[in-house]
Amino acid sequence: MAMSMMPELPADRTPGAQLTVGIDVGGTKTACVVTDAQDQVLLHEVQPTEATRLPEQLAMMIRHAVDEVAVSGGTVTAVGVAVPGQVEPRSGAFALAVNLGGAAAVLGPQLAQRVGLPCFVEHDAASAAEWFRLANGGGDRNNLAYVSVGTGISAGIVLDGEIFRGHNGLAGEIGHVTAEPEGPLCTCGLHGCLEATCAGPAIARMARDAVARGRKSALDQRASAADVFHAAARGDPLAREIVSVVSGHLARAIRGLLFTLGVQHVVIGGGVAAAGEDLLSPLLAAINGERAASALAEAAFAQTTIELLSPDVEAGARGVAAIARERVGADQREGVGKR
């Protein structure tokens, strides 16, 4: 089990500073940060996700982070955990996490009991969207979608400065909107979902399947999504075809967000966003093609910023740390009010 420790920033720690732990549970990796009230990252750790023993793994990561910052006099006051699937922030429960083997748990209370700290649970992409809102000035006029493209795909939505969940708690699960009606089977059981055509595993699978069918390429049967973007940047024809398919689907998905939610900012994060310009250039080319073809698309896109956010930023973990800080503060104020 590989573990990487990456303390990021110089330890500018006020003794006794009120810190929060933020954890982002991904389908492949789980990231843990400790941040202060200024969103400075004091500790950053990444582990492969162990979906079958998630509460145990998360409790260990939290205890370790708490101990690490205590050495320098930092005190952790709350924990935020960002998870995929259908999340109920009030109860701390999540369900239907198809990329965690369909995992479901009342995670908040379970973790609170294990680590002795208030633990808040939030949707992973919503956490990252909240991080972007705060980084973007924190205004209540923010309307944005943070589209996470990693092992899975989902969007965190902020409307008028508030995380938007929808009546069914599934608003933003755009990974399961159809990209290709007759497309490949998705982890969720449906066919042709955006996630089944554009998420990291889908990109890798397209490359491997083509190579297995005898297609000549610099890619081989162990190709990852990152390999595909690198090879495309070096001109490999198969890789360029795959990137073209993926960026076309993502461009249409973004258009879908603009023609459904009418958001002002679209931010693409998650593991696949590590491709950087190799993803952004063909994506913008696809979008510019739509703008040139349609006055309606032009109107929608002209009012919208589209950008990539490197997964190294750890927007989800930092966002949920900020959410935990805000909620433990609100709970304390409410507790004071009750007395």
Next chain:
Amino acid sequence: MAMSMMPELPADRTPGAQLTVGIDVGGTKTACVVTDAQDQVLLHEVQPTEATRLPEQLAMMIRHAVDEVAVSGGTVTAVGVAVPGQVEPRSGAFALAVNLGGAAAVLGPQLAQRVGLPCFVEHDAASAAEWFRLANGGGDRNNLAYVSVGTGISAGIVLDGEIFRGHNGLAGEIGHVTAEPEGPLCTCGLHGCLEATCAGPAIARMARDAVARGRKSALDQRASAADVFHAAARGDPLAREIVSVVSGHLARAIRGLLFTLGVQHVVIGGGVAAAGEDLLSPLLAAINGERAASALAEAAFAQTTIELLSPDVEAGARGVAAIARERVGADQREGVGKR
């Protein structure tokens, strides 16, 4: 120029009652109603839309409606006009109405000057969504999408009891979300839009194209969308194939709304909804197929009601009449407050 007059309800008119005119401008037909504060329809008129002389046509319809109800002592206090495209309710302007030949106008002030009454402009599907909200109890917890399927396709969205427009004013323009990446050219300039695969003209075109290619069918080269649904109900194989394609696209579009907006109610209206059970049955069959295949789809659909609303209800015209009543009241209260 055909004109049909269809007074609907018995004339239970209080002398001097405060009435509003509501007009729904469609790509094919324009409906005009007069309603009272209880949403009773006192007058109902339908004309073919004359997109090239829209202000003139609407002013004539309004004047005629005002004169008609005046005979029985009714007084019209405001006018609401529901239009497709990008709408700015404050200025009374609309633009980008692809099914009105790309029409754009500052319609509210133009009409107000012509008819001497306050004229409010609202999005057509949003007006119908507002009508459904009011008919559904008017609560502020309503989260719904009214999907209009007629000459074009768009959704009126109500979130937490309020019409939702998005930052770009294009929220709900789901007719231009992709249904088939390589599908037919849409009026908007893009390919494979939902509107280009499922709206009334697209359904008719699929039938006509197949017949022109020599396909045996009860349908002929003058087939309308309504004819396709009738023929499908009678077992015509081509018509059944087309209805299956259309209901599949609509089912995926509804799934897209549920996985983006997470709404509680989906209402399908517009001219194509006149097909009634002939549309609803295959649509629900397609949705039930998705529910059976996917726990995630089951979770999304189980929390949502899906229903058809007959175009005879005139939800758009009645909704915009109610909106005009509310806004003229708010303007008067505001005016009083200023004095």
